[in-house]
Amino acid sequence: MASPADFSAPADLLMPGAAADMVAAVGRWLRYLGTEKRLSPKTLEAYGRDVRVFLGFLASHLGENVSLAAMAGLHPRDVRAFLARRRADGLEARSIGRALAAVRSFSRFLEREGEGRMAAFAAVRTPKAGTRLPRPLAIGAARQVVSAEARDHEDTAPWVIARDSAVLALLYGSGLRISEALGLRQKDAPKPGEQGQLTVLGKGQKTRQVPVIAKVATAIDDYRKLCPWSLGPDDPLFVGVKGGQLSPRIIQLAMERLRGALGLPASATPHALRHSFATHLLGRGGDLRSIQELLGHASLSTTQVYTAVDTAALMKVYESAHPRA
Known part of the structure; x- marks a missing residue:
């Protein structure tokens, strides 16, 4: 797996279509995420991949290597064109949203470094992802x-x-x-x-x-x-x-x-065993706040998805057992 330091390599090796100043900036950004934000290696890998895909798209979209100046000059329509391409590639809304989050994170980093105002990214809405329920085991x-x-x-x-x-x-x-x-x-x-x-x-x-x-x-x-x-x-x-x-x-x-x-x-x-742990505890009367602590969720809203799973299971029992269902 590539480490953040790898992104200081020449552009033609890792990011075709990206200018040298852009490649160096991506390297600095990933090192910042790893050391200051303490993101996991897997998250770093995913963010780096999303930004490389974005820069590859821009090179084709703009017809030139993407420099920091070109990034600052983007319009919302350019970002929307990228999202449309990812949708055409078959990505679900959740994956497209993650890609946009990665690119936004990079743009905010560039703003803090004084590389210009990256207003195009804030002007584009994140695609709405449908709630995907966990699938626990019986x-x-x-x-x-x-x-x-x-x-x-x-x-x-x-x-x-x-x-x-x-x-x-x-x-x-x-x-x-x-x-x-x-x-x-x-x-x-x-x-x-x-x-x-x-x-x-x-x-x-x-x-x-x-x-x-x-x-x-x-x-x-x-x-x-x-x-x-x-x-x-x-x-x-x-x-x-x-x-x-x-x-x-x-x-x-x-x-x-x-x-x-x-x-x-x-x-x-x-x-799915982790999902099963939460769902089975809830089904046996476990308190949602306590389950949040056990799972290590930062937000209760993340844990609340298990209430929908438990309700869905109850409805299946009702539909299969009730004589009028």
Whole structure:
């Protein structure tokens, strides 16, 4: 993955159609986002990609290499033309909105650097994205996914089976993002067989406390006992077959195999276990504000989407069971 420093490379290598001053500015912007705003590497990668696509479009649209002066001279119609092109490329409103957010962020950075007024970007509305409801697993399916017994048929080392089960159990049992689970260290491991808490590092480098039920703590301990690697307290809690940091892709592939074995839909991803955690808590009477804290959402409105999921489930029960439905 490209780092922010990579964007100081010559324009013809990374951003065809962008003038040298523009390439240098993109590099400074990405370094600023990484060091000052502390955005995650994945967000940096996505923002950098969106701006490169935008600059490539502008080069074709304007018929010249895009310089900082050309950027300052844009009109709202130029930005709207870019959004129309992305829509024609098949992007959904949500992805188009993210691309516009990236370009706006870059334009604000240029304004702060004294590169001119970038009024064209503020004059364009963000496309409205329809609310996309999370797709949680049913309780029975979620329990199957986190069970090591579901993998007994696989030609896989027992410690790897135990590791994957422990990771998936954390995602469902504590509502973690996969990056949060894989960011844990050996010293963070909960006491086996006991209900406790974990301190996890979430989005925006914010820490929060999450509960760990006894079954999840036991699953983690089972994995650690079988793990063949000698690991220190600051080493990753979950490691790959060579003893290094476990890649999220490995857990995603494990989930793909489980989908086939258990007949689950394509929406059954590792992140769906986090959705399942929130939805099942809400369905059992969990308080929305508490669920917000457990998930690490900055805004309650983000958590409120799960109320729509729970209502949708209730309506399905009503429609299938009520004699007059």
